[in-house]
Amino acid sequence: xxxxxxxxxxxxxxxxxxxxxLMVGGFGLCxxxxxxxxxxxxxxxxxxxxxxxxxxVDDFGLGLLLQHKQIKKMIASYVGENAEFERQLLNGExxxxxxxxxxLATRCLASGYGxxxxxxxxxxxxxxxxxxETRKFTFHGVEKEYLLEHAFEADFALVKAWxxxxxxxxxxxQTALNFNHAMAIGGKITIAEVEELVEPGELDPxxxxxxxxxxxxxxxxxxxxxxxxxxxxxxRDI
Amino acid sequence: xxxxxxxxxxxxxxxxxxxxxLMVGGFGLCxxxxxxxxxxxxxxxxxxxxxxxxxxVDDFGLGLLLQHKQIKKMIASYVGENAEFERQLLNGExxxxxxxxxxLATRCLASGYGxxxxxxxxxxxxxxxxxxETRKFTFHGVEKEYLLEHAFEADFALVKAWxxxxxxxxxxxQTALNFNHAMAIGGKITIAEVEELVEPGELDPxxxxxxxxxxxxxxxxxxxxxxxxxxxxxxRDI
Amino acid sequence: xxxxxxxxxxxxxxxKDGYYVNLGIGIPTLVANFIPKGINVVLQSENGxxxxxxxxxxxxxxxxxxxxxxxxxxxLPGSVFFDSALSFGMIRARKVNLTILGAMEVAENGDIAxxxxxxxxxxxxxxxxxxxxxxxxxxxxxQHVNKAGESKLLPKCTLPLTGIKCVKKIVTELAVLDILPQxxxxxxxxxxxxxIDQIKNATAGKLIIEGNIPEMEL
Amino acid sequence: xxxxxxxxxxxxxxxKDGYYVNLGIGIPTLVANFIPKGINVVLQSENGxxxxxxxxxxxxxxxxxxxxxxxxxxxLPGSVFFDSALSFGMIRARKVNLTILGAMEVAENGDIAxxxxxxxxxxxxxxxxxxxxxxxxxxxxxQHVNKAGESKLLPKCTLPLTGIKCVKKIVTELAVLDILPQxxxxxxxxxxxxxIDQIKNATAGKLIIEGNIPEMEL
Numbered sequence: 001x002x003x004x005x006x007x008x009x010x011x012x013x014x015x016x017x018x019x020x021x022l023m024v025g026g027f028g029l030c031x032x033x034x035x036x037x038x039x040x041x042x043x044x045x046x047x048x049x050x051x052x053x054x055x056x057v058d059d060f061g062l063g064l065l066l067q068h069k070q071i072k073k074m075i076a077s078y079v080g081e082n083a084e085f086e087r088q089l090l091n092g093e094x095x096x097x098x099x100x101x102x103x104l105a106t107r108c109l110a111s112g113y114g115x116x117x118x119x120x121x122x123x124x125x126x127x128x129x130x131x132x133e134t135r136k137f138t139f140h141g142v143e144k145e146y147l148l149e150h151a152f153e154a155d156f157a158l159v160k161a162w163x164x165x166x167x168x169x170x171x172x173x174q175t176a177l178n179f180n181h182a183m184a185i186g187g188k189i190t191i192a193e194v195e196e197l198v199e200p201g202e203l204d205p206x207x208x209x210x211x212x213x214x215x216x217x218x219x220x221x222x223x224x225x226x227x228x229x230x231x232x233x234x235x236r237d238i
Numbered sequence: 239x240x241x242x243x244x245x246x247x248x249x250x251x252x253x254x255x256x257x258x259x260l261m262v263g264g265f266g267l268c269x270x271x272x273x274x275x276x277x278x279x280x281x282x283x284x285x286x287x288x289x290x291x292x293x294x295v296d297d298f299g300l301g302l303l304l305q306h307k308q309i310k311k312m313i314a315s316y317v318g319e320n321a322e323f324e325r326q327l328l329n330g331e332x333x334x335x336x337x338x339x340x341x342l343a344t345r346c347l348a349s350g351y352g353x354x355x356x357x358x359x360x361x362x363x364x365x366x367x368x369x370x371e372t373r374k375f376t377f378h379g380v381e382k383e384y385l386l387e388h389a390f391e392a393d394f395a396l397v398k399a400w401x402x403x404x405x406x407x408x409x410x411x412q413t414a415l416n417f418n419h420a421m422a423i424g425g426k427i428t429i430a431e432v433e434e435l436v437e438p439g440e441l442d443p444x445x446x447x448x449x450x451x452x453x454x455x456x457x458x459x460x461x462x463x464x465x466x467x468x469x470x471x472x473x474r475d476i
Numbered sequence: 477x478x479x480x481x482x483x484x485x486x487x488x489x490x491x492k493d494g495y496y497v498n499l500g501i502g503i504p505t506l507v508a509n510f511i512p513k514g515i516n517v518v519l520q521s522e523n524g525x526x527x528x529x530x531x532x533x534x535x536x537x538x539x540x541x542x543x544x545x546x547x548x549x550x551x552l553p554g555s556v557f558f559d560s561a562l563s564f565g566m567i568r569a570r571k572v573n574l575t576i577l578g579a580m581e582v583a584e585n586g587d588i589a590x591x592x593x594x595x596x597x598x599x600x601x602x603x604x605x606x607x608x609x610x611x612x613x614x615x616x617x618x619q620h621v622n623k624a625g626e627s628k629l630l631p632k633c634t635l636p637l638t639g640i641k642c643v644k645k646i647v648t649e650l651a652v653l654d655i656l657p658q659x660x661x662x663x664x665x666x667x668x669x670x671x672i673d674q675i676k677n678a679t680a681g682k683l684i685i686e687g688n689i690p691e692m693e694l
Numbered sequence: 695x696x697x698x699x700x701x702x703x704x705x706x707x708x709x710k711d712g713y714y715v716n717l718g719i720g721i722p723t724l725v726a727n728f729i730p731k732g733i734n735v736v737l738q739s740e741n742g743x744x745x746x747x748x749x750x751x752x753x754x755x756x757x758x759x760x761x762x763x764x765x766x767x768x769x770l771p772g773s774v775f776f777d778s779a780l781s782f783g784m785i786r787a788r789k790v791n792l793t794i795l796g797a798m799e800v801a802e803n804g805d806i807a808x809x810x811x812x813x814x815x816x817x818x819x820x821x822x823x824x825x826x827x828x829x830x831x832x833x834x835x836x837q838h839v840n841k842a843g844e845s846k847l848l849p850k851c852t853l854p855l856t857g858i859k860c861v862k863k864i865v866t867e868l869a870v871l872d873i874l875p876q877x878x879x880x881x882x883x884x885x886x887x888x889x890i891d892q893i894k895n896a897t898a899g900k901l902i903i904e905g906n907i908p909e910m911e912l
Contacts, residue, residue, distance in 0.1 A: 001745065001772035002712050002734050027523045027560070028546040030539060053560070080599035081546075089598060096598070101522065102564025102606030106351070109561040113344070113779075114786020114828060116375035116384060119353055120568065121609035125587075125640035128605065137354035140391055140426060146354060153378055162540075167736075167745075167772035174444060174557050175524050176540040181559040185783070188378060200772025206412060207445035209559070211744050211774045213714050213736070213789045226539035229546040233534040239527065239554035240494050240516050265741045265778070266764040268757060291778070318817035319764075327816060334816070339740065340782025340824030347779040351561075352568020352610060358786065359827035363805075363858035366823065400758075405518075405527075405554035412775050413742050414758040419777040423565070438554025447777070449526050449556045451496050451518070451571045464757035467764040471752040 001200045004168040006217045009039040012191045016045055016156055019072075023108055023152065023183040024052040024062060025159035028081075028229045031176030032061050033160040035193045035221035041068055049073040051152055053104060053179050055085045060227050069093070075152075077101035081229065100128060103149050105182050110151035112185025112214060119146035157187020160221070161210070164194035165203050168212030177209065184210040193221035239438045242406040244455045247277040250429045254394055256283055257310075261346055261390065261421040262290040262300060263397035266319075266467045269414030270299050271398040273431045273459035279306055287311040289390055291342060291417050293323045298465050307331070313390075315339035319467065338366060341387050343420050348389035350423025350452060357384035395425020398459070399448070402432035403441050406450030415447065422448045431459040478649045478667045483617050485510045485694050486665075487576060487647050490615055491517055498522060498567070498607060500577030501545045503617040507576055518554075520572050522563050522603040527555030544603065564603070568610045575611035577604060579618045579643075581633045584681035586643045586655045588616065589635035601638060608639030620648035620678040627680035629653070629661055651675045652692060653683075660684045665692040696867040696885045701835050703728040703912050704883075705794055705865050708833055709735055716740060716785070716825060718795030719763045721835040725794055738790050740781050740821040745773030762821065782821070786828045793829035795822060797836045797861075799851045802899035804861045804873045806834065807853035819856060826857030838866035838896040845898035847871070847879055869893045870910060871901075878902045883910035 006012045013036065016022070026032030040048070041064050048071050055074055056063035065071050066084050073095035079085050088094035099107070100122040110118045119137065123129050124145045133148040159180040162173035170192055172180055184190050192210075197220040244250045251274065254260070264270030278286070279302050286309050293312055294301035303309050304322050311333035317323050326332035337345070338360040348356045357375065361367050362383045371386040397418040400411035408430055410418055422428050430448075435458035478486065484506035491497060491511055498520045499505050508528075511517055519528040521543040528543055529550035537548040566572060581589040588608055591601040608614055621627055629646065646653045652665040660682040663675060666689055676683060696704065702724035709715060709729055716738045717723050726746075729735055737746040739761040746761055747768035755766040784790060799807040806826055809819040826832055839845055847864065864871045870883040878900040881893060884907055894901060 001770065002714075002736055027544075028542065030523075030542050030546070076600060078600040078602040086598065098598075098600045100601055100605035100609075101560070101603035102567060105560035105564055106353075111377075112787055113783035114359075114788065115344075115357055115783075116377045116382075117357055119355055120606070121352075122564075122568075122606040124609060126605065126637040128601075137388075139349075139354045139389060144354075150375075151377060165772055167774075169772065169774050172444070172557075172559075174538070174540045174551075175521070175542055177444075177557055177559050178523050179560045182561040185780075185787070200770075204445075205745075205769055205773045205775050206410070206415075207442075208774045208776075211776050211780070211784070212772070213738070213744055213784055228537060228539045228548060229542070230548065231537055232531045232547040232549070233537060234531045236533050239552065240496075240518055265762075266760065268741075268760050268764070314818060316818040316820040324816070336816075336818045338819055338823035338827075339778070339821035340785060343778035343782055350569055351565035352570065353565075358824070360782075360786075360824040362827060364823065364855040366819075403554055405556075407554065407556050410775075410777075412756070412758045412769075413739070413760055415775055415777050416741050417778045420779040423562075423569070438552075443527075443551055443555045443557050446556045446558075449558050449562070449566070450554065451520070451526055451566055466755060466757045466766060467760070468766065469755055470749045470765040470767070471755060472749045474751050 001167040003166050004212065004215055004218045005166040005197065006219050008219060009035045012217045012219055013039050013043065018045055019047045020155040021049040023154040023157040023187050024050055025180035025183045027053050027178035029057065029061050029227045031160050031178050031180055033158045033193050034224055036158040036191060037061065037064060041065060046070050047072040051075040051154055053077050053101060055079045055082050057081050057229065058084050075099060077104050105179060107149055107152045108182040108186035115151060117148050117150045120149055121146050123147055152186060154187050157183040157190040159184045159190065159192050161192050161194045163196045163198060163203060164192055164218050165198050165200045166218065167200045168215030168218050169203055169208045170210040170215060171203055172209050181210050185214045189216045190214055191217045193219055195221060195224060239405040241404050242450065242453055242456045243404040243435065244457050246457060247273045250455045250457055251277050251281065254283055257285045258393040259287040261392040261395040261425050262288055263418035263421045265291050265416035267295065267299050267465045269398050269416050269418055271396045271431050272462055274396040274429060275299065275302060279303060284308050285310040289313040289392060291315050291339060293317045293320050295319050296322050313337060315342050343417060345387055345390045346420040346424035353389060355386050355388045358387055359384050361385055390424060392425050395421040395428040397422045397428065397430050399430055399432045401434045401436060401441060402430055402456050403436050403438045404456065405438045406453030406456050407441055407446045408448040408453060409441055410447050419447050423452045427454045428452055429455045431457055433459065433462060477670055481506055482694065483647050483649060486652065486692055487615055487617055491515060491574065495573040496520055496571060497574045498572050502578045504576040504578060522567065524558050524560055524563050525555060527552045564606050567606055570610060570612055572611060574613045575607045576615045576617055577607065579616045581628050581630055581635050582616055582643050582646055583630050583633045584661055585659045586641040587633050588638045588643050589633040590638050592636045594636065604638050608642045614643050615645045615647060616643050617647055620650045627678055629679045629681045631681045650678055663689050665690055667692060695888055699724060700912065701865050701867060704870065704910055705833055705835055709733060709792065713791040714738055714789060715792045716790050720796045722794040722796060723763065742776050742778055742781050743773060745770045782824050785824055788828060788830055790829060792831045793825045794833045794835055795825065797834045799846050799848055799853055800834055800861050800864055801848050801851045802879055803877045804859040805851050806856050806861050807851040808856050810854045822856050826860045832861050833863045833865060834861050835865055838868045845896055847897045847899045849899045868896055881907050883908055885910060
């Protein structure tokens with residue numbers, strides 16, 4: 001096997017430079033690469049374009065990069081829950097491209113599948129379609145209009161997995177899977193942080209979400225906070 | 239959960255009719271839906287169009303349907319290993335459309351992803367491209383020509399999994415996964431036969447290959463022969 | 477007139493046995509509470525889960541297990557996790573039978589607006605554009621009028637669209653209405669105690685009233 | 695002159711540490727036997743496996759574990775299974791660093807034909823068209839001439855093409871040759887005991903010979 005493990009997060013991000021485009025995994029604060037984001041903040045890398053479903057909250061997730069004004073452009077589907085984001089946007093300090101969530105995921109996936117563009121009906125007839133090529137297809141008897149959407153080109157994908165082996169194979173936990181797989185396969189260079197890094201052979205080869213071939217670097221993250229955005233519970237019957 | 243289980247293979251194929259188009263999972267004889275194929279032979283359904291990577295061997299797999307002249311058209315990537323196939327083809331008894339293997343898999347997958355067409359470089363400049371639309375895309379700095387290929391429309395997908403639950407969730411074993419997942423999600427109606435049918439909750443929800451929403455019917459198959467096409471071994475050192 | 481739970485309760489009657497259902501944030505989420513016992517449905521959460529269960533018991537919240545509204549949830553026997561791309565794959569492939577979501581405006585041709593108020597709110601469309609573009613069966617759960625007292629059932633949407641010609645049915649605190657293929661809000665049922673005139677006054681778009689309009693049964 | 699194992703052995707020198715490699719049926723399969731110990735490579739089998747191991751011991755064959763040539767094989771620690779669509783995804787996305795395959799004909803512009811002889815053979819292209827259309831680095835392993843004694847290194851292919859302008863290197867029983875971006879077979883190495891004239895006689899396409907051509911080291 002090819003050993004993809006690096007010593008630590010600093011080695012992992014050594015060649016991420018100002019102005020680069022990053023895919024960042026996670027949905028809300030679930031399954032985000034906490035260590036990688038913290039390291040980007042610490043290193044002060046600037047003018048980043050981030051492709052991520054959300055922009056974190058004010059003081060966690062990508063919100064930390066926003067706080068330090070390290071993000072030039074945000075490509076996301078939903079950016080509520082973040083006052084600093086709104087402030088930067090309304091002040092013109094931040095470029096934002098809002099993309100339907102399925103289109104966002106599929107444009108990442110398309111990169112990993114070597115497909116330069118895909119067709120989706122999402123956004124047809126809305127401002128999302130402005131300036132875009134549309135085309136009608138009939139599928140199973142239903143004629144519909146689709147938008148041509150291009151695969152994302154990201155210099156790096158930063159993802160978080162539950163377990164990984166040094167060959168780069170990744171396994172995710174529950175809904176922390178979310179965008180992480182599509183981004184892991186879609187990045188030009190993919191860096192994975194995992195809660196538990198194991199030796200090749202310890203993961204069941206039948207049940208690996210992202211094959212190691214897509215992962216360039218892997219390391220075991222530290223001190224996962226795993227913040228909960230909306231703690232909803234029910235009472236126990238007594 | 240929604241219960242997708244049917245009593246047996248006969249109930250499962252009750253509405254498959256002459257002239258329909260079927261996706262049939264498997265690679266060579268590995269991971270083929272043995273029970274479903276046997277039932278189609280027994281029932282004598284004719285004029286089928288089969289989308290399958292291979293055409294079986296003379297006396298097993300889709301070869302059985304060929305033997306009984308039930309296949310009108312075969313859409314496959316590789317059809318060696320089958321003398322009866324070659325005979326029918328040369329005699330004009332069988333239509334054949336040869337499709338690059340990756341294109342075949344991706345056209346099935348595209349159906350499951352609701353994408354009416356995809357772009358692939360496979361076959362550009364060859365007879366596979368004849369009459370097809372081509373288009374240039376630049377991705378990560380490389381300009382290339384791609385073919386527009388349409389998603390497959392199949393009336394049924396017949397797949398074989400290792401384990402499945404009555405909610406239709408499927409798990410495959412090793413390389414018997416092959417085309418089964420892409421076809422399971424790509425069929426209009428998907429019928430899955432499994433070696434072991436279990437109750438909902440018995441499969442780990444983190445490690446299911448095909449979510450049950452894509453599966454219409456599921457049953458536990460019988461008497462799996464699992465024939466090996468090329469038995470290659472090495473000697474033990476003594 | 478219905479409260480939020482009333483709207484959810486009425487919509488729950490539209491949920492058929494064997495349906496896969498995607499519930500949006502707000503009133504749609506409440507629908508899950510009113511699905512009758514004998515009806516087997518599977519709730520899809522577009523962040524990657526089929527088979528969404530109830531909220532966890534206190535102390536059992538798992539940060540790795542949330543729904544599309546970022547709420548902590550649970551799974552059920554037979555649940556399955558998958559990645560975001562496959563999640564929207566199954567949505568585009570029309571494997572999800574019913575989508576229930578909120579709206580700011582619905583037009584008489586089925587257009588819907590629910591993601592943006594220019595100059596005021598820029599939260600984003602999330603998965604809504606994908607859902608409305610693909611779903612065969614879309615029910616909108618919303619108030620008939622906005623906070624300013626203006627009708628949300630319009631001849632034409634004024635806000636940026638989420639999707640075009642896609643809404644099939646609307647359930648509000650006042651009424652149940654179908655959107656006809658040729659356009660127009662066809663009144664099907666009145667909420668308990670609500671008069672036809674109340675509905676007429678609250679509907680700016682073309683309202684079609686034919687025959688006797690029954691009160692809804694809940 | 696090299697035998698099949700010799701060709702495979704020479705190609706093995708092109709395999710670099712850290713490569714993911716796809717080996718076609720025939721001579722390419724033999725390359726696996728000659729990869730030096732210190733070189734870590736992962737073999738991809740396009741039916742859905744990364745980390746292909748050797749053939750199983752007798753009695754340990756598993757019908758659910760085969761390679762793209764339908765041969766029973768084994769896995770290695772760190773192996774991973776995936777579905778056919780993702781398999782060709784990683785191929786199209788150029789994650790596989792090197793593809794080694796056989797050919798019936800190669801043209802001096804890098805075109806390759808290896809899947810069909812009109813009127814004679816219709817086995818199909820399998821995964822070859824996907825591989826040659828996507829791989830950055832393609833080495834062809836083949837005999838320099840066919841059974842009729844005709845050159846397989848041609849000005850232009852006569853058989854139906856598998857892919858265009860894609861072959862970068864050819865290793866035959868006689869020689870190692872690069873295909874230049876502007877076209878032409880550039881002779882790099884001679885097989886042990888083979889003369890330049892032998893190679894000239896066996897090459898129908900444009901052969902480029904510059905300076906001294908060393909014998910290959912195996």
